[in-house]
Amino acid sequence: MLWTVDPASDEPLYAQLVTQARLAVTRGDLTPGERLPAARELATSLDLNVHTVLRAYQQLRDEGLVDLRRSRGAVVTGTPADLTAVEEALARFVAAARQARLSPEATTTLLQEELKR
């Protein structure tokens, strides 16, 4: 799978990794039993401190999405979910926002406000 981090983003680097792994598990891009890359390798490729990656893996473990074992590294345990309803609702939401001529920034803010409720 594709892992990205953007140091220019407000979201902490470890949290960016957690978000991607979480989404990949939900979508079924990461399947149960699959191994995540070795923390050292991911850190080297993304020019990160290895502790940043380990922190992300620990968070994923705390959320019950991976199993951390000394011998095998991080193994995916989380199972995919059906996102069809969410994706359909999102498409309708974006279409409605465009129709109302809302800017992408305003649309995102609306979504974030709704999430906080």
Added chain:
Amino acid sequence: MNAHHDSPAPTWRRRARRSTLWSTLVGLGLTGAAAAVVWSRRDQLPDQVATHWGAGGVPDDTMSVTGMIVVATATTVGLLILFAAIGLAWGSSASTRRTTAAAAVWSGALGASLLLVTAGFQRGSDTPDTATLPGWALAVVLLAPLVPAGVAAFLVPGDPHQPAEEPVDPAAPRATLSDSERAVWIRRVTGGPGVWIGVVAVAGIVLLSLLTQLWVMLVLAAAMAALFAAMFAFVVQVDSSGLVARSALGWPRARIPADEVLSASVIQVNPLGDFGGWGWRVGFQGGRVGIVLRSGEALLVERSGGRGFVVTVDGAAEAAALLNTMADRARSDAAS
């Protein structure tokens, strides 16, 4: 700024000619020297020498000394022609030149060890009927040629770093990354029909060694099991440094620096039609090096120096787009 700017023919052809020439001569020399030794001692050998053994190492076929030398030499020459042709036609990547040079030296050493071992233990005997094949003989014949072959592989120089002089193909796909965003794409490739071929081959050799009670053949089975284990599980990784495809055992490994990438794209691969089989391969088309584990979707990387690399992997489109973007970045890093 580079010397190969003004030479129209790719420089790999010169390297391929050099490694093919010396490895063919060494292979020919090894078998030729063994043939000369056997011929010079022919009065110490029976008129008909045993050349084939059945179960329990009992000879079941014989040949004249001249016949044996002719057959061994002709086999070696045939193999040398085959490997020279592959090396000259498709040796654009160092790994291919290395493999064909090793195979040529191996062929010559195999011819030599066959002649020397077969003749060696029949010296002084009058009839071939008593020439029982000792168990170690087979091990020597099969394993000894691997030593000079390994040396030959080591002696073939690797490809020099050849940064591409032209930009990445503008029509090739790109990843949507912001300038500050870093990315890595990692995917494992395992299995495919090659695994089953390997399992059947290893099981067959184990069975054969049980039936014939030639226990040295278990060594061969173990070597083949290790080879198949190395060939049929790979990790493919694309990041700012370029592409790495490495066996789960750590070796073999292919590495393509981002600044040598001309274009990455997705192709459909037919293992038998395009590469003649599964595993680490050289392709029929322009000597592309391939890690071919199954048919279908594959990542194709066109690389400086007339080289090409293919790996069958799911999600190849994502990998190709990221590699093109990383190749763009390597160009602009070099320019700044």
